[in-house]
Amino acid sequence: MKRTFLGEFEEIVLLVVAGCTEEAYGVTIWERVQENTGRTISLSAVHATLYRLEEKGFLNSEMGGATAERGGRRKRFFSITNYGNRALQEINEIRQQLWQAIPAEKLQPKLSFS
């Protein structure tokens, strides 16, 4: 394994960016992460993760349009890179292999009355 490890939160953020149909930027990503995970997450955590993923090369970003709501500031749109794509797929494959290895009966919930 040569590529950098992805943390759990990083993986979620990366998945969310990958899953966005329209252009993804800070606020939309933050909202989606909260929706999908049901957790309360601070905007700063999302931002920090996005920048870190960009530094690691999983994401690309470019500055986009400004709105009055933002005080005339531009948005930073994030998109997933090929490297990011491959990393996600690799993670998925590893997970799949691990899932396959679990015996079927172990996955059944056990009842116990002791």
Next chain:
Amino acid sequence: MEKVPNHGSPPRWVDRLLTIIIAPHFLEDILGDLHEVYAQQARQGSARMARLRYLLAAVRYIRPYFIKRKPRTYSPTYIFSPAMLRNYLKISLRTLAKNKAYSFINITGLAMGMAVAMLIGLWIYDELSFDRYFENHNRIAQVWQHQTFNGQVGTQTSLPFPIGDEIRRNYGADFKYVVMASWNNWHILANGDKKFNKSGAYIEADAPEMFSLRMLRGTRSGLKDPYSIMLSESIAKAFFGDADPIDKTMKIDNNLNVKVTGVYEDFPNNTSFREMLFMMPWQLMVISNPWLKTMEDPWRPNAYQTFVQLIDHADIDLATARIKDIKKRNINKEQLKYKPDVFLNPMSEWHLYSEFKEGHRVGGRIEFVWLFGTIGVFVLLLACINFMNLSTARSEKRAREVGIRKAVGSVRNQLITQFFSESFLVVGFAFVLAILLVLLCLPVFNEVADKKIVMPWDRPEFWLAGAGFSVITAVIAGSYPALYLSSFQPVKVLKGTFRAGRFAAIPRKVLVVVQFSVSIVLIIGTAVVFRQIQFAKNRPVGYSRDGLISIFANTGDIHKHFEAVRLDLKSNGAIVEMAESGSPTTETWSSTSGFEWKGKDPEQSVDFSFDEVSYDYGKTVGWQFVQGRDFSRDFATDSVALIVNETAVKFMGLQAPIDAPLTWFKKPYKIVGVIRDIVVNSPYAPARPQFFCISAGQGNVINIRLNPAAGSSASIEKIKTVFEKYNPGSPFEYEFIDERYARKFFDEVRIGKLTTFFSLLAVLISCLGLFGVASFIAEQRTKEIGVRKVLGATVMNVWSLLSRDFVMLVCIAFLIATPGAYYFLNAWLQKYDYHTTISWWIFALTGLGTLLITVLTVSFHAIKAATMNPIRSLRSE
């Protein structure tokens, strides 16, 4: 952009904070996202909640990841690395060494300015710390009184003898100590063979405690026994050397035997009691002058001083209000017309604020503190202006250096640091030189200013002030070149297209005008001060001062043998005449009321100077009679005769003063002579009515007119022999009246000397600056002058070309300075009743003088440039 409904905006200060904290490359989208979230939340809920959430969200960005700045693409420039610092220093030293004349002008000019500011600072500190030596200085006060005489309110410190007991008895609740004191008088102290005439006072026993004497020997209770004396350290040394003086016997005025009970540290020079060299018990004075207890009307004569110390937390204004009418309650009804209002003058105001006019405090020496403070600031300003002017004048020369430095990669901050380090270096040198100058000047300055200032080496305030002052000077003086020179564009200066614009010289010209305005004001001020002193010195004094000496009679021995002494001296040719008087001719120590004459309004309160003299006094001092005659032994009635001055006649409105009858405390008197006004008290004040009468008693002063035919030193030698024969108990000490008279001008002469010194320095500094600027201008225009000479300009043409600008500036400065100088000096002169006028020729002369100095200063370079061979100036390229 769509228009959004307004929900208020998130708190601005948070944004500002984030702008500072968060690294710039994150800032835009983070802030944008935050604002967007805020807008959304504000739409859905309350704006307040949204704000709170905004704040909470924002706080979470304060963490290292967001704070850390992105590393720069280029390596940073090191402005303050040790190597660079060394480099700045080295280059600065080289620049200074290369331009020796420039460095010399800058450093000496600045050093002189700083030295003056330092001297003035020390002087002001000394003045402001006056009387701070006493531990209780903020609780001590002196009792003063306002009285109305001749229609004017006068203010004095003299009070009646019983006032101390009265305050203690009926107003004691406000005061911790009440101390009566005599005036500081000269007394002969003797121990064995040693005799000295020194000044000291009779004072009550609480004084040592009140004035927190620092006892070297004995205790502060040394004045409790009436036959005791407390000596200052210097007196004790003079008499006893290093031996213990306690319990030694001393003789005062060849009369009273007292025992030394204490030695106290000398009062410092900047205290009001610096001349009180010893203290004698008040009781001793009362015992040796029994008439004090049996005075007919003890509340009438004012002759003593009263000092008090308030109890802690007492309010001085309330205490003043309580004792205000103390005299009115005790004096005779007929004296109520003098309206004596008693008040407390706190010690903190004694020295600087004790001038009263019509019963109101009008200031005092504090005016000098302001005057010299202003002069100090201005002289320092002049020196700073020099520095700035020279730097800007050199700017065109250094522009090329700036261009090259920038071309090889220097950034602006490095250049700024370079120029500042140069100015700091110059100021540093100047500061050291200034301290040396102050050390050199301090003895002379102390003498002129009548001070005993020492360099406060061990005071951190001094160093702090010195350092702060240097830094401010360096920053002010260095800022213009540092900020202006460093902004040059390298391309322009290196291509040679750089020319300081037409207006670049304007600030420099303005500064020169300021410099010369200040100098001209100072010169005119000095001239007027001296004119005023001269004017008062030329005032007719009403008697003849040459060869007149006065001797203070401390013992009665001469008086007892007066005729014998007089005949002895007259027969051996030492003197022309001698006589006794109550006060020296230059002064009047007593004044009196109680005169009634025909036509006087009975309600009018009068106060006349008066003096008791012996026969021949008029002949001795040389009275100038307008009418009538001198006192004479031939008339038996002369014991009730009066001689008055012209002002008295005018004041009383007498048509025929001779033989006019008047009464003095109900006793009939008669005027026999009218003399010209004599200058007693201030030579600037108008003359006051003055009376003389004959007294058979002993006078305080023996006046002697030396024989002009004999040499004065030989005569004095003869007088000394005779005096020592008849009065062996006291040392022979005398004073020439003209010297005593000259002391009346002491204050004004001192101010005159100090302002002369300061204005000379101001002119010198200004000229140094002008000299420097002229040299740069001449250098700059070398080629132009060369071309002009080739085309036929004469030396005169070139000289006037170079001088014209400066002459113009000085003319403008003159026009600015004159009205200001006139206004201030006129106001100053108005304070004196007897004052000179400011005549136009003072201004004309000052203007011409300044112009001459300017032309001379500039001419040195102008003529040098004008006589230079044009080949040499044109060949260089």
